[in-house]
Amino acid sequence: MDVNDYLMYTEEEREFREYVQKFCLDEIVPHEEKIQKENIYPREIIRKIGQAGLMSVHHPKDIGVGKYAGKGLVYETIVAEEVSAVVAGLDMARMSTATLYGKPISRFGTTEQIEKYLKPVIRGEKIGALGITEPNVGSDVAGMETHAESKDDGYLLNGRKKYITNGSQADYLCVFAITDSTVHAKQGMSAFIIENTMPGFKVVKDLDLMGMHGARVSELKFENIFVPKENILGKIGDGFAICMDELDSERVAIAAEALGYARPALEKAIEHSQIRVQFDKPIRYFEGVNFKIADMATELEAARLLTLNSARLYDKGLSITKEAAMAKIFATKMAVNVCDNAIQILGGKGYEKENKVERYYRDAKLMEIGGGTSEILRYLVQREIFKENKRKKD
Template sequence: MDFNLTDVHQEFINLAAGFGKKKLAPTITERDHQGIFDEDLVSEMLGLGLCGAYFEEKYGGAECDVLSYILAVEELAKYDAGMSITLSATVSLCANPIWQFGTEAQKEKYLTPLVEGKKLGAFGLTEPNAGTDASGQQTVAVKNEDGSYTLNGSKIFITNGGAADIYIVFAMTDKSQGSHNGISAFILEKDMPGFTFGKKEDKLGIHTSQTMELVFQDVKVPAENLLGQEGQGFKIAMKTLDGGRIGVAAQALGIAEAALQDAVEYSKQRVQFGKPLCKFQSISFKLADMKMKVEAARLLVYKAACKKQEDQPFSVDAAIAKRVASDVAMEIATEAVQIFGGYGYSEEYPVARHLRDAKITQIYEGTNEVQLMVTSSALLR
């Protein structure tokens, strides 16, 4: 598989990099330390055209490819991991399932503003008792005589929660059909009566991303807002998460690259025992090992993106990319802190942020243990 980047790919990288350098880098320390979800910055990012990378022009997209989008997520993560997951949740978790499973009317009403960057999206699957085991949904949608649904329940740990305009939400519609056939997916709008927001999470990392609880109290959802067929929700959720894992893998790759670059630069400047740290073999070899792992992860991430673009089966590729890239991000960030020494443990330096941000990539979009389950199941089938 050839990963020679085209001029179009480079344009997406340059768009994200330019925004990262000019708008994200100057304020990331302050926004990270204060937990600021900057809606103006988010709106500006959405307006760059990154959301529409692989969607058709008729929905406002650029009609390029999945790799273009993944490159943008990766690039943003070098400057602000929170901003990159804000983009990824909008595209991979909200726009993509509407694109794959929605009606033309749904695409016109909901997909187009997401693709055009006019609306922010979110994905509501996780509940207090349904995390890794997504089948344990307690949120319920009861069908009414007029064909609409009444939704009751809650979702937790929702990226873009409270800020997003459009939400993909999963609920049990028929318990007798079991978890795989009894769950349905719905498109919700922020201002629907009874749809409110609960706890805002105080997280270890990705402080510039907003994570909030969704609360549903007798929310009336029109029949036309059912996504796909009734009972198809579990399938929609799993397919959506497959694509989302590539986005998280790209985010992890960007974090790892940023941590490596910071470590390289610091090792050249920091003098100990009369010479720069990089002149010590123990440090130079550590940096070389970090570089090798980043490049190996890159190939897995790009491969998964290309297989999705080519409409080939990519579930296992996404699981492998997500597992490897997130583990690499955590390892590289940890090593970067070690190279910085005491300074690395200080929030004055960026490697502390990289370490905090890297950890979540091993957890969301399916824990890394789940990626082993996905891969082993396919291997032993």
């Protein structure tokens, strides 16, 4: 066994990883090619993922399924990495339903909301999505235009959302809207659970993406959707806090997905560099190639440590805004670099679809954008550093 692997993961975590790898081999690998070629939405595999307990690990034990339910964010990073290493778009769909949608409900939902809107999603029977981003509003979440007005015993929701993963497939969505425009969004934003069957819910279209085959990312429109008051998540005015609460754990899980694209890309580069002979020797003997491999492996290991560190801190109940941002910035850049270098090492083969590295590269690029761009995350890291510095001085 790799000595670092031994130190980084506990025995139970390694056992869980083997369980996830076997699931991937049995249930995902046989469909990989079809998903990539035909870009089908793997609804049935998501159901199996739920049944196998792979959407339960970072939800409380009584909400989840299987013996690993409630184990925490480290376990979620293991699922995210392993599923992403086979089909990145599938993990995007899984994570959107289990984490992006699921976390706000498991942390802020009432018992009734958890029963009705979360448990079937965690079991893979229903699909969830999270709606924050809009055509005119991305990084500046506080500028949100979607709004909800109090009406009778509920709220009337109007607006548009864009780039919503699972948007066209979701049975349930956790949607953010402004409920009081006279104050800052920190107090004036609220979160609602809506159903795709509610009158006024419209899918405008699925977006045509650079990568992430298998995922659906949609533009949605809400026209006078009546949301009953039982579907308010948390309290009116809690929306901004709920939204921010979800993002830290999402960012760690995205960092883990990035490990999942980089790892097979590195493996392919190592393999190819030993087989490909030019100038009478395998290309691994040229420093132009083997130094790249050294850098790729070093960056991957550093990204894994940052990811695991932030997940372990989160599992201990600590605030990880800075650590999660650092892990995502570093791991997603690492994945883009490693995949880029893998293409280079494979030469012409790297540019051919059948060798997969060009796909890992296209998939990896998204993660520097979604869940908070690397620029916004750098803003957060420096803000937290100066806050810590001030606390030390006071």
